[in-house]
Amino acid sequence: MGKGYNTIAFYPDKCDGCNDCVKTCSYLHTETVEPAHSRIQIVADTIPGSYGIAQCRQCGEPRCVMDCPAKALAKDEDSGVIRWDETRCVNCQLCTLACSYAGITANPITGKVMKCDYCDGDPGCVKACKPGALEWVTAADIFNKWGELEDLFVPGLSACLGCNSELLIRHSLRRIGPNTVVATPPGCIPGVGTVGVNGLTGTKTPVFHPLLTNTASMLAGARRYYNRIGRDVTMLALAGDGGTADVGFQSLSGAAERGEQMIYICVDNEGYMNTGVQRSSTTPFGAWTSTTPVGANLRGKTRDAKYLPVIMLMHNCEYVATASLAFMEDYYAKLDKALQASKKGMAYIHVFSPCPTGWRFPPNQLIEIGRKAVEANLVPLWEYSLEEGRLEFTHPIDNPLPVKEFLSLIGKYRHLNESEIDHIQKTSEQRIEILTSFQHQRANQ
């Protein structure tokens, strides 16, 4: 069956044209610095400061392999790299005609073809790239392992196109495993089919539908019961921001303070999306919702969002983290830690969850928007464990994008003027400052 492979990603907006990747590639393959030997080429645009890339994509259905008459090219099933076997090559160069990307090219110095080999899984160009325009993406491993785990969620469901929640439920349940009781208070997650219909559940684990107010206390009770009969069963809440930060907060706060053993995942789509896009306490400043409309008297939400993850940190939870599914490796690492922490007490993960329907953006932009939010520092990714006693950024952003680049992708922010955008920019910078102070908490103690 299909397999995912590690790959090199190129972010044109970060490339400064320094050509260090080109020089490094040449050096690693020939021990000379000669651009003509490089398997990666950076192409300068007519627009100054804008760059493109020519490099092998290691295609899934490679046309170069298909059109090689000498069987000198083959896709390595383990690494996904298309290998060129010099001993078989007759140098007909049909591959250069087959490739649409200049991924396999004739080297003018050697007269032979050459192509990227990913430096046997440790690409030198990526390491040489100071601005971070090249990234060695290893998320494929997660998806390969994912396929080996049982999907604990129904195959069909009624989520909106491009919904973040389906991705979240399938990944989280697979990773946390079947030895779990799931609680899904009113919101999108039960709404799309998790609790099921007509007496059939949507998960292959026990699942129940608490009230909006009592998710954490019901799970606390269930866990105490299992403890009493000597069974180690994981309690998992999959709750929206309304059920977590608003009306469900009392029971959550109590359970966190008491150190109840559970994983509580807040799927924060910044509003009551299931019932018609009403504002919640996590709806950001300026955002349009059906109860914070944009018109003559109001320009979206007038108050800043409540930043719940820090509030949870102050409850002395065993583990608190923020996450975005655009950074799946990061999320998986946090699920693992949460699972361990939930043996001792409360593990809380706050997942930033863009919503195409309620936020007004095309469904295919879900991951891109998730990524941009992190890169603009609006959604800093961090974790805190009680044991360590300090906060750590898991994906620190050195040169954040202006928040405008994120806001402009989303319909609910379309009306914002410069001063409103400025406000959001400042709020985000202040938040980073606050979080940074928690980085040193233990040192200060």
Next chain:
Amino acid sequence: MQDKNKISKTQYLIIGSSHAGLAALEAIRLQDENGTITMVTREACLPYSPTILPYVISGEVAAESIHLRDQSYFDRLSVTFKSGSAVTGINLDQKWVSLASGEKINYEKLLLATGADAAIPSFPGIDSIPYQVVRTLEDALKLRQSFQKAKSAIVIGAGLIAMHTAENLAQSGLQATLIIRRQVSLFAYFDGAAARMIESIFSDHGVTLAIGSGVSKISPSDDGGCQVTLESGSVISADLLLLATGVRPRINYLEGSDIQVDRGILVNENMQASVKDVWAAGDVAQAPGFFDAGKTINATLPNASVQGRIAGMDMVKDPALKPYLGSSGLNVFNFFGHHGFSLGLATVTESTDDVEVNTVYLPSSQRYQKLVFKNNRLVGVSAINARLDPGILRELIQRQVDLADVKEGFTSAPLETGRLLMSKLWR
């Protein structure tokens, strides 16, 4: 004759095991994991590419190592592979194909990828001597063997195979003469200036070129070789005679069937033949042209593999299928260490109202580059020893990218501009 009455059944039957057949097979297996597939070839061996044969003749590649797939590949994909089985007939009503062994195979869907045979011209006296062609592995091995004994050879033809064979002969130390009826070699791929440059490189390497006169007669010579009399009156003798005067789709087994043929099997943009449940791809198929209004044959490897893939996807109703863009010239040509290629309408020499020809010709460095535009869109490229990305240029032609805004940069730096367009348009 034990197979005489045997009828086996298969869902997908692929006749031919070269690039078109293999590409189809893979496209089918991607969508249908369990359907029964049978691949039949008249060749007595595992699949290989005809394109590799000149390298077998030259000895650069050993015959044992040319196979594109091995038996374990077919086992892994659960494909029945039958070599040494030429197809002899086809019954469209009962949906079976008969093989030379007498065996019949019942199919649900049939792909004809039987390739092409060497076209043998009707020169007077052609049957009086044992001429050779280069089309199959058997031909190549036979030719390689006769190299050992021969001192001289004549090649008749003006195409890529003729040129490559002449190069092989010269490299093996034979006195090679190339007979070209037209005034210039490679007229289908290069213009006169480029062809002259190629011809002079051939001359420099000891190949004699007899250009501009057709063959009037062929006869055996006294010493057991052959003698070719040209229309000009001159007579050339050699130990070997090779014919490389083009190919002809192999469709003799279709005689009497309702499948429409012209020069090859006529197919539509999904490689469907004129009757239900039959497809054709590769050198045997006469497919919609990219530039031509009608249907055409460009018997090259890249056309074959794309056509095969489309046929396979259509046979298995792959929703990702995109119809064939059309067949056009896609050729690479390597000779005596030089590299050339020719794409699309590459032989146009004159600029007209809507056609613009941009040529860079540097005889001293044996470099040639021609870009042909029509209405600001690239329609043809031919090049020798020019540093370009043929695949990007092919894509620019097939996508009909409007180059009006970048034309100057493109003609002065086609490599860099092409890569930049790629990174913007289809990265």
